[in-house]
Amino acid sequence: MNIQAASQHTPQPTPNVGQPVSRNNHANHELSIRVRDLNLWYGETQALKSLNIDIFQRNITALIGPSGCGKSTFLRCLNRMNDLIPSVRIKGLVEMDGRDVNAAKMDEVALRRRVGMVFQKPNPFPKSIYDNVVYAPRMHDLVSRKPEQDELVEKALRDAGLWEEVKDKLDQPGTSLSGGQQQRLCIARAIAVQPDVILMDEPTSALDPISTATIEDLMDRLKEKFTIITVTHNMQQAARVADYTAFFHLGEIIEYNDTKTMFANPATKKAEDYITGRYG
Numbered sequence: 001m002n003i004q005a006a007s008q009h010t011p012q013p014t015p016n017v018g019q020p021v022s023r024n025n026h027a028n029h030e031l032s033i034r035v036r037d038l039n040l041w042y043g044e045t046q047a048l049k050s051l052n053i054d055i056f057q058r059n060i061t062a063l064i065g066p067s068g069c070g071k072s073t074f075l076r077c078l079n080r081m082n083d084l085i086p087s088v089r090i091k092g093l094v095e096m097d098g099r100d101v102n103a104a105k106m107d108e109v110a111l112r113r114r115v116g117m118v119f120q121k122p123n124p125f126p127k128s129i130y131d132n133v134v135y136a137p138r139m140h141d142l143v144s145r146k147p148e149q150d151e152l153v154e155k156a157l158r159d160a161g162l163w164e165e166v167k168d169k170l171d172q173p174g175t176s177l178s179g180g181q182q183q184r185l186c187i188a189r190a191i192a193v194q195p196d197v198i199l200m201d202e203p204t205s206a207l208d209p210i211s212t213a214t215i216e217d218l219m220d221r222l223k224e225k226f227t228i229i230t231v232t233h234n235m236q237q238a239a240r241v242a243d244y245t246a247f248f249h250l251g252e253i254i255e256y257n258d259t260k261t262m263f264a265n266p267a268t269k270k271a272e273d274y275i276t277g278r279y280g
């Protein structure tokens with residue numbers, strides 16, 4: 001990280017830890033997630049090594065880096081999905097809006113409501129389009145009456161850019177849609193509970209270029225309301241959609257910066273080599 005530049009741009013309570021070195025003009029800079037000295041082991045194997053990063057509200061942060069460097073593992077630390085893996089041990093701090101995500105008193109169900117997730121392969125429930133969207137809000141008691149549910153379904157599908165395509169067939173199975181539509185349905189499902197953060201793990205890697213472009217446009221609109229953290233292997237995509245980019249390598253964050261600077265002027269040789277396709 002370019003320490004000099006960092007101290008010029010950012011007042012830093014903890015010098016140079018997890019702070020990007022410069023920022024986009026239009027970016028919003030309120031802190032959403034604060035990670036300090038985060039380590040994770042699968043059994044004896046350490047997959048995340050002393051990660052420090054600040055993630056900002058209502059921005060898109062891309063996680064990039066070669067296969068196996070820990071991007072998905074890190075993503076899963078943010079909504080405690082790794083808790084489901086018995087061999088996992090975690091040390092360090094993940095704070096969301098000032099609250100320790102790993103604290104014993106943290107309600108995991110409530111946490112996963114605040115931190116939605118969209119996966120690589122679209123995975124609608126084997127239910128109707130309508131029920132896919134309304135399932136989680138019902139479970140969390142956010143809606144009960146039918147008119148409220150109808151309104152919520154329409155809003156989520158509109159926000160996911162899918163309403164016009166499905167409004168006349170809401171009772172059809174979610175799985176009857178195209179891959180790109182299914183992924184937007186999964187996004188509608190995620191935003192239906194009004195989360196603060198949406199985690200996306202390679203959300204377009206199973207999609208064709210047109211569906212990919214639609215999702216990228218959607219991400220750009222969704223960041224008005226949500227903090228988005230996305231894993232991608234597609235460097236053009238990171239450059240197009242992300243305000244900030246973190247480069248992972250062998251379980252460490254080697255570089256974290258605003259995306260323009262990271263791509264135009266990477267501070268480390270490793271990031272430069274990766275971004276320019278010298279390895280992957």
Ligand SMILES: Nc1ncnc2c1ncn2[C@@H]1O[C@H](COP(=O)(O)OP(=O)(O)OP(=O)(O)O)[C@@H](O)[C@H]1O
Nearest residue numbers: 042047065066067068069070071072073074085087
């Ligand atoms: N459930 C698991 N049990 C044991 N080891 C795991 C598990 N999940 C991931 N790992 C290991 O942790 C390391 C990081 O994996 P992770 O999937 O987080 O990397 P990644 O950067 O997301 O990779 P990719 O880009 O290929 O998806 C790898 O060495 C991987 O083999």
